[in-house]
Amino acid sequence: xxxxxxxxxxxxxxxxxxxxxxLIGVTALVVLMNSTANSPGATPAGAHITxxxxxxxxxxxxxxxxxxxxxxxxxxxxxxxxxGPTIKQKIxxxxxxxxxxxxxxxxxxxxxxxYSSRAASAMYSIAIHDYAHAYDFLQAMYANQPEEGSAGLxxxxxxxxxxxxxxxxxxxxxxxxxxxxxxxxxxxxxxxxGTTGTPTVLVNDKLIAVTMDPQTDIIGRLx
Numbered sequence: 739x740x741x742x743x744x745x746x747x748x749x750x751x752x753x754x755x756x757x758x759x760x761l762i763g764v765t766a767l768v769v770l771m772n773s774t775a776n777s778p779g780a781t782p783a784g785a786h787i788t789x790x791x792x793x794x795x796x797x798x799x800x801x802x803x804x805x806x807x808x809x810x811x812x813x814x815x816x817x818x819x820x821x822g823p824t825i826k827q828k829i830x831x832x833x834x835x836x837x838x839x840x841x842x843x844x845x846x847x848x849x850x851x852x853y854s855s856r857a858a859s860a861m862y863s864i865a866i867h868d869y870a871h872a873y874d875f876l877q878a879m880y881a882n883q884p885e886e887g888s889a890g891l892x893x894x895x896x897x898x899x900x901x902x903x904x905x906x907x908x909x910x911x912x913x914x915x916x917x918x919x920x921x922x923x924x925x926x927x928x929x930x931x932g933t934t935g936t937p938t939v940l941v942n943d944k945l946i947a948v949t950m951d952p953q954t955d956i957i958g959r960l961x
Contacts, residue, residue, distance in 0.1 A: 779922025782862040786869050791927055792837035793865045795873055796829035801960045803828075804837040806929055806938040809857035810844040810890065814937045815880045816950055824952035826873070834960060838876065842925040843936050844886065853890025858924035860896045863914040864905055871905045878903040893918075 786794050792804065803825055807814040828834040840862065842855025857879060865872040878899050884890045891899065893916045900915075901907050914920075929938055930945065939946050941959040949955055 779926070780919050781923055782866060782920045784866040784869070786865055786872075787862070788837065790839075791923065792839050793861065793872060794835060794837050796832070796835040798829070798832050798835045800832075801828070801834035802837065802940075802942055803834055803956065804839070804940040804943070806839045806841055806927075806933075806936055808841050808843045808854045808936045809861075809879045809883065810847055810854045810886060811936045812883070812886070813935075813948075815883050817937045817939070817948060818877065818880045820950045821948075821952045821955050822877070824956050828956065828960065834956075839927055840924055841927050841929075841936060842921070843929070845925065847886045848884075848890040849887060850889065852921070853884070855921045855924040856893065856918050857891070857896060859918045859920040860893075860900070860915045862920040862924070863911055864900060867908060867911040867914070868906045871900075871903055874903040875900050875905055 782791060788794060805817075807817075825834070825836055829836055838861075840858035842852070842858055844854045845851050848854065861872070861876065861879070864875050879896075882891065882895075882899050897907060897912055897915055905911075929935075930940070933945065937948060939948050939955065941956065942961070944959075946955060946959065
């Protein structure tokens with residue numbers, strides 16, 4: 739008696755292979771999308787930007803001041819108005835250096851969200867393209883600070899603030915500001931452990947309780 743030969747259902751086989759291929763493709767796409775979502779984006783790099791993302795002013799090795807700031811934060815503005823001039827004076831005297839981390843902590847406090855990190859991105863771009871006017875831009879952004887809950891400054895308004903602060907607005911710089919080149923990086927920057935908001939200030943690597951008094955916050959802590 740002849741043994742029946744079992745036929746292979748090639749249609750079913752190819753369907754199974756196709757399903758596996760699709761599943762692999764979907765998995766790879768999900769991994770890629772998650773990776774993209776969690777990516778810090780373009781990393782700002784320049785002679786005056788540290789590997790951690792701080793924009794540096796001054797070259798003193800005697801003292802250092804580090805600030806984590808948000809351009810929408812009213813307390814950061816208050817700190818800049820009350821203590822900023824003293825820090826700038828000590829930088830100019832060669833008695834301290836300053837590291838500034840512009841952040842997007844208050845991104846959800848603008849409508850639409852994202853103003854803080856857009857402004858931080860612009861700060862990075864200006865520090866790279868026209869460092870000589872970066873500090874002027876920082877001061878000008880606080881002088882033109884929008885209210886929380888507002889839309890914030892538009893990209894064009896940020897560009898206008900920069901121009902009025904003396905920034906040389908090249909086409910490349912303008913493009914970076916309008917395309918928010920370093921926005922994701924600003925959003926990925928983390929506050930030091932144990933801190934919860936801006937401004938966060940360290941003097942000689944020691945976290946301080948900000949009082950808005952230049953003598954207490956800065957002068958009395960310098961070597």
